[in-house]
Amino acid sequence: MLRITVLGAAREVGRSAILVANDNSKVLLDYGVLLKREPLFPMHVKPKDIDGIIITHAHLDHSGFVPSLFVSSTPDVYATEPTFELSKLLIEDMLKISGFYLPFEYLELITMLKYANKKEYREAFDVKDMRIILHESGHIIGGASVVVECNNKRIFYTGDINLNGSRITKEADLDIGEIDLIITESTYSMEDHQPREEAERTLIEFANDVVERGGILFIPAFSIERAQEIACVFQAYNFKHRVVMDGMALKANEIMLRYPMFINNVELFSNALKNAEWIRGWGDRKRALNSPCVIISPAGMLVGGASIFYLEEIADDTKNGIAIVSYQGENTPGRTLMNERIALIKGKIMKVNAEIRRFEFSGHSGRHELFKMIKSIKGEPKVLTVHGDHDSCIKFADDIRSVVGLDAYAPLAGEGIEL
Ligand SMILES: [Zn+2]
Incomplete structure (x- = not known):
């Protein structure tokens, strides 16, 4: 049995965290913070239960809470090389300017970097019995979307994705084969950007x-x-x-x-x-x-x-x-x-x-691109909509059901799906 649980970014933008678990392995995709007047964190996981963490990109709402897992354990962390360097820069800055309580310190950030495994795009690697592949996401330098293969199923987690890329980033790589579950960001699922x-x-x-x-x-x-x-x-x-x-x-x-x-x-x-x-x-x-x-x-x-x-x-x-x-x-x-x-x-x-x-310079796909992405993915995937405000996540899932005909849902924190 493969279970995917949404631990954060549920009907909100920030604190992204997805847990992918089967009987043998537990992999965390992102573990971010939500910086409001005081920071909000994703749902708790027991660090010693985690076999590996994948960081899609350096933004703090995806990377910022990963060091908290190193207070009592030392799981392996996987990301591209620029993601590690830029995460260090941003997390250091968060620790420096933070006037509020964070349940970790600089030491845990350094420990996290000791357990860093630098990966290239399209370089498949295994975390116990889960096979992971990072793909260019077009969002920021080093940013990745993630394919997880296990139990004969294939999951695609977009992270933050910009199909068209920018003057700095290349286009997102959607050559990912057949997929059983898409976990998609929904940030701009209700609007198109200015060209x-x-x-x-x-x-x-x-x-x-x-x-x-x-x-x-x-x-x-x-x-x-x-x-x-x-x-x-x-x-x-x-x-x-x-x-x-x-x-x-x-x-x-x-x-x-x-x-x-x-x-x-x-x-x-x-x-x-x-x-x-x-x-x-x-x-x-x-x-x-x-x-x-x-x-x-x-x-x-x-x-x-x-x-x-x-x-x-x-x-x-x-x-x-x-x-x-x-x-x-x-x-x-x-x-x-x-x-x-x-x-x-x-x-x-x-x-x-x-x-x-x-002026609009978004690093995210707009509505048109998100639909283009979902339609282009092979298979009959189920879809979970995350990382959008409350109404966007729900409406995006409704529209995916009615326009594309796929089974889609906007999960609450703690909810998930079995494949
Ligand atoms: Zn981002």
Whole structure:
């Protein structure tokens, strides 16, 4: 008997965790956190029962709780090499800035990395009697979707998936054969994205407008992928003005530059980073503001980092601009800025006069691509919809049943399926 249990990301975005178990083996696919005012964790598993953990990609909602399994045990962990390096960067940062309780410390992160097994895409490997294969997911560098083979069944877990890839990532690899169960993300299952070309072109037009009227364009962006993706867009359009990068994005740049084989367009990527100015301290940071330019800096939702400094410096002047290029979570400073044009800086509410515009650069598949993916998969798979908000997961499962004719369900945490 093969049992698949959803331990997290059940009708919500965050804390992804799937347990695949038969009579002999237990494998965990992702073990992430959900960062709200305080972090939320997936359902508990006994670390000593786990034979292996697969991390699909470095984002904390997939990787962030894995070290907790190393407090009392030492299971093997499997992922691509960039996923391990970028997970380390993000989990270290979470431990550093976390003002709340986490049930593990730096030591457990280091132990986790000692038990790291670096895997290539399409390199099949065994965890006891389960055969695992990672496939390119197109979502971020090193990101993978997972095929698990056991008990004569084949499970496909998308992780976060972007069918089309991006300027940095290659297309998702859906050459996965016949499948009995799909566990799919549902983040944007209810909407289609603005076409990428349109997002790029309008961002460049906005940047030219702002810089040519003597202003500074500030782009808050996540340190991994989005910051570099935006730098690549400026490079691809031969943007004539200065592009500045700051914050943890620079550490991510250094890691990503070491993995050219994972990058879609290596020349564009390396030129984009070479031509950008890297901020190395407060002197650089202040000088950057002396003349019109584009500044790309985390945090993507303006929750901290150098983004607060830049926002304060540019907020007042109408000739400046702010380009929102990432999803802004509920109750984040970024969402408040977008909706109310105000920022809370050093305890004071500040009205923002700079021009604010929003552009869609999602790293996830939209509705159209998710359906294309499900229709393209061979076999008569059952489908579980996870990693979407409550209504999206339920409606996506309804639509898969009625449009594609497959048996689909949006599980609650702790629910699962037997194959
Ligand atoms: Zn992700």
